Amino acid sequence: MSHLSLSSLAIQQGERLLCQDLNLEINQGESWLILGENGCGKSTLLATLAAWLKPAAGKIQLKQRPLKEWAGHERAKQIAWLSQQDDCPFPLSVIEKVLSGRHPHQGPWDWESQDDLRLADEQLARLDLSDLKHRDLATLSGGERRRASLAATLAQQAPLILLDEPLSQLDLRHQQQALSVLREENQAGRTLLMISHDPNHAQQWASHVLLMFGDGQWLAGPASEIMNSKNLSALYRTEIRSANIEGQEWFIPLPR
Numbered sequence: 001m002s003h004l005s006l007s008s009l010a011i012q013q014g015e016r017l018l019c020q021d022l023n024l025e026i027n028q029g030e031s032w033l034i035l036g037e038n039g040c041g042k043s044t045l046l047a048t049l050a051a052w053l054k055p056a057a058g059k060i061q062l063k064q065r066p067l068k069e070w071a072g073h074e075r076a077k078q079i080a081w082l083s084q085q086d087d088c089p090f091p092l093s094v095i096e097k098v099l100s101g102r103h104p105h106q107g108p109w110d111w112e113s114q115d116d117l118r119l120a121d122e123q124l125a126r127l128d129l130s131d132l133k134h135r136d137l138a139t140l141s142g143g144e145r146r147r148a149s150l151a152a153t154l155a156q157q158a159p160l161i162l163l164d165e166p167l168s169q170l171d172l173r174h175q176q177q178a179l180s181v182l183r184e185e186n187q188a189g190r191t192l193l194m195i196s197h198d199p200n201h202a203q204q205w206a207s208h209v210l211l212m213f214g215d216g217q218w219l220a221g222p223a224s225e226i227m228n229s230k231n232l233s234a235l236y237r238t239e240i241r242s243a244n245i246e247g248q249e250w251f252i253p254l255p256r
């Protein structure tokens with residue numbers, strides 16, 4: 001079933017056209033990785049899909065209904081969006097941050113229910129954060145804070161999850177743990193789009209890949225068709241080779 005449909009989509013920042021004539025059918029339960037150089041428009045695209053920014057042209061349909069027709073409170077139950085920034089302007093504990101993911105499901109005067117508290121605790125445990133539950137976010141390391149933001153995004157329990165570089169500050173063990181959590185989210189039927197700077201995340205997690213070239217051009221399709229050293233070398237304008245380890249291709253940039 002089509003979950004998110006993009007037709008003739010164009011996104012722009014100032015005078016710069018970042019992506020044009022983007023046509024994608026994203027089906028329920030798929031895992032999409034978005035790759036491209038710094039400044040090619042990945043975050044702008046995700047913010048547009050979260051209805052935070054307006055497209056320059058084209059249409060976005062969420063569950064066969066134009067995205068712009070969904071009311072904000074309905075949309076918040078449908079789409080969870082982890083942006084690149086973790087800044088919090090006021091003191092907040094880790095558990096308060098994770099519980100903020102439950103706001104779309106609560107009335108304006110509601111307290112958190114026992115189910116909300118249980119769900120938040122589950123997300124903390126999945127991302128190795130239980131011991132930090134009562135710490136102020138400002139005292140966490142960069143990677144710990146990123147995991148707390150991811151836990152809040154997952155606590156929202158939205159069917160569509162948009163993740164802007166959730167793994168960029170995580171060490172290798174926590175990256176593997178987070179990828180395994182994201183796989184569980186896919187298995188539960190959720191649709192995920194994730195931005196990363198590591199093409200090998202596609203090999204470990206993605207069913208589909210979108211390459212953004214920053215000049216309006218793009219390439220998208222099943223990861224098995226798109227992920228090769230020719231496409232990646234063109235995308236990053238640097239030579240990338242692949243190595244086969246135990247039947248799996250891994251991508252490595254050559255030193256200049």
Ligand SMILES: Nc1ncnc2c1ncn2[C@@H]1O[C@H](COP(=O)(O)OP(=O)(O)OP(=O)(O)O)[C@@H](O)[C@H]1O
Pocket residue numbers: 013014018036037038039040041042043044045
């Ligand atoms: N508010 C803005 N006004 C003008 N230009 C902007 C604005 N926000 C972003 N840009 C520019 O738009 C381009 C795309 O930015 P975007 O954040 O989408 O890139 P990105 O692919 O996510 O990059 P990165 O990998 O560095 O996170 C960049 O050149 C950026 O400088």
